[in-house]
Amino acid sequence: LGAQTPFETKDLIDSAQVLLAYNVNAKTLTDTIRRLGDIASGDAVKLKTLSLAFGQVQAKGKLAGQEVLQFANAGVGLVDQLAKNMGKTTAQIQEMISDGKI
Numbered sequence: 639l640g641a642q643t644p645f646e647t648k649d650l651i652d653s654a655q656v657l658l659a660y661n662v663n664a665k666t667l668t669d670t671i672r673r674l675g676d677i678a679s680g681d682a683v684k685l686k687t688l689s690l691a692f693g694q695v696q697a698k699g700k701l702a703g704q705e706v707l708q709f710a711n712a713g714v715g716l717v718d719q720l721a722k723n724m725g726k727t728t729a730q731i732q733e734m735i736s737d738g739k740i
Contacts, residue, residue, distance in 0.1 A: 643672070644680040653689040660693030677714060687712040701740045 643650070653671050662670055671685075674692060678684035691708035695701050701716075709716040720740065721728045734740050 643675050645675060645682060645685060649682040649685055650675075653685055656686070656689045657693050657696075660697040662693060662696050678712065684712040688714070700738045701735050702738075703735060706735060 650671060653674065654667055657667060657670060658664065670692070671689070674688045675685055678688055687708055691705045691712070694708075695705050706716055717728050717731050717735075720726075721731045724731070726734075731740070
């Protein structure tokens with residue numbers, strides 16, 4: 639993966655360690671890091687933030703407000719994208735997040 643991305647090996651290892659600490663499936667780890675790296679657009683700080691937020695969501699089994707903010711801080715408008723993909727308003731998505739339904 640390191641040869642295929644603009645990230646330093648250390649950044650990829652750090653991301654992998656965070657994800658593994660949150661019990662992200664080791665078999666899908668490389669694919670998960672690749673996808674998060676694509677979203678981070680080569681920014682190592684964003685990759686770290688996204689890895690942490692993604693790991694927390696995986697560990698909890700649901701999306702919470704804290705992770706929504708972490709994704710937003712990394713430049714990912716998760717609520718807007720979920721609303722678009724699910725055919726709902728952002729208010730409905732926010733309510734679903736508050737109710738633990740996402």
